[in-house]
Amino acid sequence: MSAIELATPSSGRKPAPVRMTGAQALVECLKAEGVEYIFGIPGGAVLPLYDALYNSGLKTILCRHEQGAAHMADGYARATGRPGVVLATSGPGATNLVTGIATAYMDSIPLVAITGNVSRSLIGRDAFQEADITGITLPITKHNFLVRSAKELPWVIRAAFHIATTGRPGPVLVDIPKDVGTEEFGFTYPETVDLPGYKPTYKGHIRQILEAARAIMNAKRPLLYVGGGAIASGAHQEVRALAEKCHLPVTMTLMGLGAFPGDHPQSLGMLGMHGTAYANYAVQNCDVLIAVGARFDDRVTGNLKTFAPRVEQIIHIDIDPAEIGKNVVPHVPIVGDCRAVLQVLLEKVKEKRHPEWWQQIDAWRREYPLQYRKVEGQIHPQAVCEALYEVTGGEAIVTTDVGQHQMWAAQYYKVKHPRHFISSGGLGTMGFGFPAGIGAKLARPDKEVFVVSGDGSFQMNIQELATAADHNVGVKVIIINNLYLGMVRQWQEFFYGRRYADSYLGTPDFVTIAKGYGVKGMLVTDPADVKPALEEARAHDGPVVIDVRVVPEENCFPMVPAGGSNSEMIGPKGWIE
């Protein structure tokens, strides 16, 4: 089918409707939205849709599990800022998406999930493979739609992409009954959607911004606390400019890593439960805290009652008004797009230096650096992350799974650029890293993509090795193999008297598994082989799995016990004094 003429403001005329089926219309809509890849798995209810996609010019990626497909679309979105698209059949196909959608929802990632459903006449009758997926995903989507006729479809798709990508981004699900896909109608693509109930605020209130500028100018111990919202809004340059102009120390959440260069002298790295000691001390001692696109999550704040006890002014910049005052009531609330707000704020502040504050911070940095006890002849997981940073020069995109390895990657791989650290922050979804890495590599073929995974997590979407092999997607998976559900074991060690209930995994032969899928596999057991193995993986054209056998019972430090105060951290030598 030839491209459909769109009504553009410049053409000034309405294109004539073209007769086609709902499924063909969907293809035209996706093309009009500039979609590049569709991740998914076919099934009965989406046969009409897949048939229309066949030879349509849109690239479909056949995954091996719908959860994998959702994470791939998510990884694609995180690496680019463009919406990811995932397609699944009704019933089990749709329910398999749930974890992927929830993961994207918690981290505010633009995703459009399209599901087939049973035909309209069968809806509500417990038909074969019927599931109420709009009901199921109500609390984990920004919005969702059940399409009731083919002629609704163009508007719904336009609205879905619009909602997913604007304001605070998030996943939107569109459920399409099978017979809507085969229904014929006169297609035109709407130029605009009018959603009277949806008007995100982009511009910050000038009076509040002036108030913020005043607070920053009067600060003695300021701290910039940057979250994923700064990356979503593309505010990294403004964050850096503000930090440098006012000489602010910068700490980032897991989601914010890359919003400010991790190798910059003003970076304190990550804060929170496994943040650096100096970042947490800076939080506990700052007088002005500037939160940019961050939401005061419990993993960041620890016990709210003892969070930032010396703070006099909290400035909170966020596009979502509901985040402001949800966990912490700020003195200066600013609703708006982080980038737009910072651009104005930058003009309102003057150069400033805080030599005493920096002396204090540097003292903390000297006294409490990130560290681990090294044992000769053993591979330390932290060292693997350091090696990855050295080998790639910090230029690679790194995706992670969830557990200790995720925290070590966040601590020791100093992310330099936005959209270069991709991790499931809010939901903490094991099994996210590898498919997200596939999506990221497809999105950014020019970039090296490494997946820092765990032996437990990798096995939660290991089947996507087939997808990577099919398309020769050059993602390099590093399995930090400690034979354990390591983070669970660590908690059991500290808080459950070393009773390791169901946290020991042992290990399969990952090299053989990789080979079975036609993927290069490598086993690393000697510290001297870590860097050469990484180099060999980089040189290989195609996916690689590196099984790195690390110290099994290594712990992740510093650690703020859950619900504790941020200034009370456990380090490798016990409580940090």
Add this chain to the structure above:
Amino acid sequence: MQGSKEREHTLSVLVENRPGVLSRVAGLFSRRGFNIESIVVGTTEDRRYSRMTIVVVGDEGEVEQVTKQLHKLIDVIKISELSPHEMVERELALIKVAADRSTRSEILQIVDIFRASVIDVSERSLVIEVTGDTDKVKAMIDLLRPFGIKELVRTGRVAMTRGPRAVSVTESRQGGGLQAVGG
């Protein structure tokens, strides 16, 4: 915000008249752990929109958070908190009360005092309709309880502001409905 007193808040919420909008709103309350005292939905002067009157109990901070979360629902167009002094509110109740020859006249006296009406009579019961603010309905129920209430249905509260100001689409649209550009 913190430490402020818990009290009843009446929210007038204008929503798009789409399938599922009630479950979106109700689901949000349960998911975020907010308690709904009552929720009433009906169409408005314009059939494309429905209006919900929601009564919640909470302190100022909680209600502010509820309101912000409700605003995030795409189908929610406008929310106004109606202040107790500036709104008119009504609730309707149907009360089936046990009544025989010995008690009927006493019950009818109460009905009269409350300007309620009897809408069904049988040998052993009366169905009474009462309309008024929540306090009035409650008072009536309390007075009838000793006679034996067999069944009770209440509509929950509907409310609107006094005077010419309206919670309407036209008011909220000023400043421009959001326009997305295609392609």
